[in-house]
Every structure is written in C-alpha cells, then in structure tokens.
Amino acid sequence: MxxxxxxxxxxxxxxxxxxxxxTVDYDGARQEISLAYLPETKIGDYVLVHVGFAxxxxxxxxxxxxxxxxxxxEAG
Numbered sequence: 001m002x003x004x005x006x007x008x009x010x011x012x013x014x015x016x017x018x019x020x021x022x023t024v025d026y027d028g029a030r031q032e033i034s035l036a037y038l039p040e041t042k043i044g045d046y047v048l049v050h051v052g053f054a055x056x057x058x059x060x061x062x063x064x065x066x067x068x069x070x071x072x073x074e075a076g
Contacts, residue, residue: 004048004056005070006063007031009041024049027067 007024012035014020020035024047034053035041046063047054058066 004050006046006058006066007049008063009035009043009045009047009054012041012043022054024054 005026007026009022010025011023018034018036020039022033022035024031024033033049038047038054038057041047041054041057046058046060048056
C-alpha cells in the first residue's frame with residue numbers, strides 16, 4: 001500500500017514525454033517530478049506523486065479537503 005499526499009504544481013518545464021517536468025509544492029517542501037503520465041497537467045493543479053512521477057490528478061476541492069484532514073490529524 002502507498003500513501004500519497006496531494007502536492008500543487010507550481011512550475012512546469014515544457015517538453016515531450018519524459019522531458020516534461022514540473023515542480024510540486026507540499027506546504028513549502030518542493031520536489032521536481034515527471035509529468036510524462038499526465039501531459040494535461042497545468043500550474044495550480046494538484047497531483048499525487050509516486051517515485052518521482054505524477055500518477056493522478058486531483059480535483060482542487062478534494063485535494064484541499066485531504067490536506068485539511070491531514071493538518072487536523074497533526075494538530076491532535
């Protein structure tokens with residue numbers, strides 16, 4: 001089983017296939033990822049990343065709900 005936290009795409013380097021890259025922000029922590037599997041992704045979208053590849057694009061409302069619940073769990 002894999003647990004993924006939604007991250008918001010904040011930058012995209014255009015390219016074809018595996019050359020299309022993006023930067024995802026996880027509440028201040030940033031990671032460069034591949035957008036090869038989600039070519040329709042644009043800046044501002046939320047994605048789930050596995051081993052450096054964006055695998056799923058999330059609806060903004062759903063992603064923000066998940067992030068809110070995670071913060072509530074952290075607050076105790």
